[in-house]
Amino acid sequence: MNYRFAGRMKRVPESFLGELFRVSAVPGVISFAGGLPASDCIDVDGIAEAARQVFAEEGRTALQYSTTDGYLPLREFIADRYRRRLGLPATADEIQIVNGSQQSLDLAAKIFIDPGDAVGMERPGYLGAIEAFSFYEPVFHAVPLEEDGPDLAVFESVIRDHAPGLFYGIPNSQNPSGTTYSDRKRRAVAEILEGSETVFYEDDAFGELFFDGRPRVPVKRYIPEQTLISGSFSKIIAPGMRIGWIYAPAPILREFNLAKQAADLHSNLLCQAILNRYLRTHDLDGHVRRVAAVYGEHCRLMCDLLDDLMPAGMTHTRPEGGIFLTAALPRGVSSMEVFHDGVREGVAVLPGVPFYVDGGGKETIRLNFSAVGAEEIVEGMHRLARVMHRLV
Ligand SMILES: Cc1ncc(COP(=O)(O)O)c(C=O)c1O
Numbered sequence: 387m388n389y390r391f392a393g394r395m396k397r398v399p400e401s402f403l404g405e406l407f408r409v410s411a412v413p414g415v416i417s418f419a420g421g422l423p424a425s426d427c428i429d430v431d432g433i434a435e436a437a438r439q440v441f442a443e444e445g446r447t448a449l450q451y452s453t454t455d456g457y458l459p460l461r462e463f464i465a466d467r468y469r470r471r472l473g474l475p476a477t478a479d480e481i482q483i484v485n486g487s488q489q490s491l492d493l494a495a496k497i498f499i500d501p502g503d504a505v506g507m508e509r510p511g512y513l514g515a516i517e518a519f520s521f522y523e524p525v526f527h528a529v530p531l532e533e534d535g536p537d538l539a540v541f542e543s544v545i546r547d548h549a550p551g552l553f554y555g556i557p558n559s560q561n562p563s564g565t566t567y568s569d570r571k572r573r574a575v576a577e578i579l580e581g582s583e584t585v586f587y588e589d590d591a592f593g594e595l596f597f598d599g600r601p602r603v604p605v606k607r608y609i610p611e612q613t614l615i616s617g618s619f620s621k622i623i624a625p626g627m628r629i630g631w632i633y634a635p636a637p638i639l640r641e642f643n644l645a646k647q648a649a650d651l652h653s654n655l656l657c658q659a660i661l662n663r664y665l666r667t668h669d670l671d672g673h674v675r676r677v678a679a680v681y682g683e684h685c686r687l688m689c690d691l692l693d694d695l696m697p698a699g700m701t702h703t704r705p706e707g708g709i710f711l712t713a714a715l716p717r718g719v720s721s722m723e724v725f726h727d728g729v730r731e732g733v734a735v736l737p738g739v740p741f742y743v744d745g746g747g748k749e750t751i752r753l754n755f756s757a758v759g760a761e762e763i764v765e766g767m768h769r770l771a772r773v774m775h776r777l778v
Contacts, residue, residue: 394501394521394522394523397520397521397523398517398520398521406419406725406734406736406737407419407420409729409734412729414732415729415732415733415734416732416733416734416758416762416765416766416769417733417734417754417757417758418733418734418735418736418753418754418755418758418766418770419734419735419736419752419754420736420754420757421561421709421710421754421756421757422625422754422756422757423620423621423622423624423625423677423709423756423757424677424680424681424756424757424759425757426680426759427676427677427680428623428624429623429664429668429673432664432667432668433623433624433660433661433664435667436660436661436663436664436667437660437663439663439667440656440659440660440663444659447659448655448656448659448660449655449656450655451651451652451655452652452655453652454482454643454646454647454651454652455481455482455483455643455652456481456482456483456631456652456653456658457483457655457658457659457662458478459662459666460483460629460658460659460661460662460665461478461481461482461483461631462478463662463665463666464476464478464481464617464631464633465477465478465480465481465633467670468633471601472601472603472604472607473607474604474606474607474610474633476633479636479639480633480634480635480636480639481631481632481633482631482632482634482639482642482643482646483629483630483631483652483653483658484616484629484630484631484632484646484653485628485629485630485650485653485654486618486620486625486628486629486630487589487591487616487617487618487620487630487631488514488518488630489630489646489649490616490630490631490632490642491514491515491518491519491554491589491616492518492521492649493632493642493645493646493649494552494554494587494614494616494642495518495519495521495522495524496522496645497638497641497642497644497645498551498552498585499519499522499523499524499551499552500522500523501522501523501524502523502524502525503522503524503525503550503551504524504525504527504544504548504549504550504551505519505524505525505526505527505550505551505552505553505554506526506527506528506529506541506544506545506548506550506552506553506554506584507519507526507527507528507529507553507554507555507743508528508529508531508536508554508555508556508560509528509529509530509531509742509743509744509746510531510562510563510712510738510741510742510746510747510750511528511554511741511742511743512554512556512560512561512562512589512741513562513740513741515554515589516740516741516743519554525548526743526744527544527548527550528742528743528744529541529544531560531563531565532565533565533703534565534566534567534568534570534571535557535565535566535567535568535571535572535575536555536567536571536575538571538574538575538578541575541578542578545578545579545582545584546582549582549583549584550584551583551584551585552584552585552587553579553584553585553586553587554587554589555567555575555586555587555588555589555605556588556589556590556591556592557572557575557588557590557602557604557605558590558592558593558596558602558707558708559592559593559595559596559705559706559707559708559709559710560592560708560710561591561592561708561709561710561752562710562712562736562738562741562752563703563710563711563712564703564704564705564708564710564711564712565703565705566596566602566705566706566707567602567605569602569603572602572603572604572605572608573608575605576605576608576609577608579609579612580608580609580612582612584612585612585613585614585638586605586606586609586612586613586614587613587614587616588604588605588606588613588614588615588616589615589616590604590615590616590617591616591617591618591620591621592621592707592708592709593617593707594621594622594674594678595621595622595674595677595678595681595707595708595709596678596706596707597678597679597681597682597685597706597707598706598707599675599678606633610635611635613634614632614633614634614635614638615632615633615634616630616631616632616633617630617631617633618630618631619661621677621709621756622670622673622674622677623661623664623665623673627654627657627660627661628653628654628657629653629654629657629658629661678707680756681707681708681709681755681756682707683760684755684756684758684760684763685705685711685755687755687760687763687764688711688753688755688763688767689702689704689711691763691764691767691768691771692713692767695767695768695770695771696713696770696771696774697716697774697775697778698716699715699716699717699778700713700714700715700716700774701713701714702714702753709754709755709756709757710752710753710754710755711752711753711755712738712750712751712752712753713750713751713753714749714750715749715750715751715774716774716778717749718778719749719774719777719778720748720749721735721737721738721739721747721748721749721750721751722737722739722748723777724737724751724770724773724774724777725737725751727773727776727777728769728770728773731769731770731772731773732766732769733766733769733770733773735751735752735753735770736751736752736753736754737750737751738750738751738752
């Protein structure tokens with residue numbers, strides 16, 4: 387049968403990730419390749435109790451259809467947290483619940499990107515965004531990430547010369563690099579964008595997870611009408627609930643709402659009600675502090691072992707938060723070789739390739755430090771060191 391798939395399907399990068407995850411999902415392999423939060427950090431009992439209360443007290447409404455924008459008490463909780471944590475004047479009207487923040491990437495692409503449109507991205511960039519955007523056939527313009535955020539000269543020329551409708555960035559603990567924009571670069575990015583027609587898509591999947599607990603100033607603070615933020619409960623509560631949100635100016639949110647309605651009418655109301663109940667009966671700040679402390683310890687341990695065990699010429703980022711870091715391999719060592727030899731040695735890493743829209747990533751690997759315990763980090767880093775010393 388000749389299936390006549392739409393032409394856009396050919397524009398989507400080949401998903402060799404599925405293959406990589408299959409290869410690395412062998413029993414006994416310690417995986418730094420994925421991006422899961424620690425299972426131990428998910429408060430199963432607390433969520434179960436919240437679910438019990440929802441079924442008992444609002445089961446009939448929570449199991450009904452609902453509005454596209456999402457469960458109002460949850461949107462109020464999110465808006466209130468923006469006001470208290472970040473001093474942003476958010477209201478529930480500016481919040482749209484989505485099915486994980488991954489959905490907001492798809493919806494943003496749907497409402498902002500026509501085939502051939504310019505889209506700005508960080509280099510490396512989050513592969514989930516590259517995949518989601520690629521369905522809408524943009525021309526990507528990549529801006530190299532430096533230690534403290536985007537290369538401002540390249541950023542400025544992309545905005546000036548290509549006038550993208552959207553620039554997608556992750557200022558806090560970026561995936562895959564772990565990089566955080568400095569305060570200076572946040573202001574500079576906003577200054578460059580101001581007066582242009584480019585909307586800054588500020589993906590804030592990790593902003594709650596700074597190891598020092600200090601919130602960073604969002605770019606949205608400087609250019610509120612030109613920025614949309616996406617956020618997520620995946621990394622701080624539980625990814626299986628699939629609840630994220632968009633915080634955006636009203637005209638943008640109207641388009642999101644239309645696009646979301648066509649996609650799925652609304653996000654799972656039962657989960658929204660359970661999550662809202664959980665958040666209002668538990669200490670989220672305390673929970674986030676505990677999760678960030680665990681990830682901070684894992685990150686320090688991984689960084690120290692990389693420093694101590696790996697061959698000369700291998701360098702890595704030193705994240706201030708989040709769940710990923712990126713390592714640059716010694717000259718001449720390929721990330722695919724490290725992947726394949728690693729799996730044979732019992733350790734999985736993620737080659738950098740899918741994070742680059744313009745080639746690249748062949749000499750970098752992404753390492754996740756949230757899903758694995760301290761003992762596994764120690765053992766996994768020793769296995770990786772054996773692989774690296776063989777390959778140099
Ligand atoms: C930067 C970034 N954005 C968005 C997502 C999507 O997460 P979710 O849909 O679970 O909110 C992820 C997942 O890892 C991510 O790393």
